Amino acid sequence: MTWHAHLHLAYTLQAQRTVARYTHQGPLRILQSLYPEGADICHNVLVHPPGGLVGGDTLQVTVDAASGTHALLTTPGATRFYRSAGATARQITQLRLQADARLEWLPLETLCYRASEAENHLSLTLEPGAQCLGWDVTALGWMPDPAHVAQATPSANTVHAAHAPDPTDAAPPAASGRLLQHLEIPGVWLERGTIAAADQHLLHSPLGLAGHGCLASVFFASGTALTPAQRETALDAARAVIAPHPLALTAGATSPHPQLLLARMLAPQVEPAMALARALRAAWRTHFWQRPATAPRVWAL
Template identity: 50%
Template sequence: MSLHPSGGWHGHLQLNYQRDGQRTVAHDRHHGPLRVLQRLYPEGDAVCHHVLVHPPGGIVGGDVLEIDIDLAADSHALITTPSATRFYRSAGATAVQQVHARLAPGARLEWLPLEAIAYDGCLAQNRQRFELAPGAQMMGWDMLALGLPAAGHGFNRGSVLQELNLPGVWLERGLIDAADHALLQSPLGFAGHGVMGTLWAATGSAYSRPEREALLDSARAVMDASPLVATAGATAPDGQVVVCRVLAHRVEPVFTLLREIRAAWREVLWQMPPAAPRIWAM
């Protein structure tokens, strides 16, 4: 682990997936505290499940964590985490986590980390970039908790920069500042909610109209049966991406909703069962 010029620690993890016959095989290199656990194949050889771990358990001001992911043609990887990512209170420097994934034709990625928690007083950046070649597909989600809603601890100071980027297709870049009461309290913003969840399905080639409508219809059917129906929605901002968003006061119902939509989408897109990672039940 090396010291970053910002004064914090720099961790880097490189994940490479490729198809070897019927099996998706993985190779990884790490520098610093980021690791992955043993490769798992609960669905058979075609899908490699990986659990990404960060032993220090949190990111403090000045730390930079970088995750680079390359998926070769026709490989399929599912990546998750065993616990929340925690952005702790900062003395002045910014904590950064950035993910950059590149998918070759026919590759599939499921990027499904557990929630990120922005502690009161943190200064954080959470950047994610996914480049999909024609024929590549992915599902991903991002769950953000401001403060510790379950413990009644708010987000009164600090900021979080959130960036989701599918180059040329979809870009969201927003600063969530604890002092921005209009954003956090307005009905047009967070409306007093402390948790936001985003789930997307994306492709390197445009979805057909029936595919896009099936994704939207299946997501909305799940939402209609959810206690969060009043604060959830689904849309297609581009022909290559479908996005779901939900607001809540706690993480658990957001996680439940996104899991159920992801399960429905797996059937719609790939005719595959949910195959939830075992770590989610621990």
């Protein structure tokens, strides 16, 4: 049996309070709204009770943020693409922000296990004055575990989240799996490409993933062009975070368009990539919105 789950989440402003309402089809919904920073910022946790996707499943999330709202969305755990017999599993996210809305899109990592057939689509539409701060963190379960490379018989404590055992398959890892990644802001940013386990040149070339099993992008998108000074100071803030980090040699920040700031990184596993992504989010949140780096409560669990 396959699932086609859809969630439509709408944020509106009521008496200076950001309020969330949603409709859903299938096993996809949000938990109770929280306001740890005050009534103007609504925190929500997006949950998918089955915990993962198999071939043929589709998870579709549509978020509409009305003018003046500020919302933060995250997840309680990783999104998992499990082994497929051939059908494709899809995760489709559409973020639509009206004028002067703010949205933080901060899901935990996506894990693609061996033999998975996965597609991950993220698209953003921003009206003038709207701003979105978010990330996309993906780990490839068909890449060699650094712990296995370092020692022949690692202990259980050395297994990393990016390479957690696939509960659908206890066989030794095989070079199979495919991920189509599509990240887009129409007219501003488009990244689309396929990563396949059989493409050893892409996986191991210094011009590709260089043997890393985790790739991540952190972005700040604006519906109105940022000034050159705004872009440079924001890039300086990001580079100050990256420089002392262990991933400094495989991370960087740039501004490919006046409406977009982008930081990318490669990592051997999820943990250092997520730590750097959180630090970059904190730096840009403070820089652009003068807000402290308040973390969703679910991250502490």
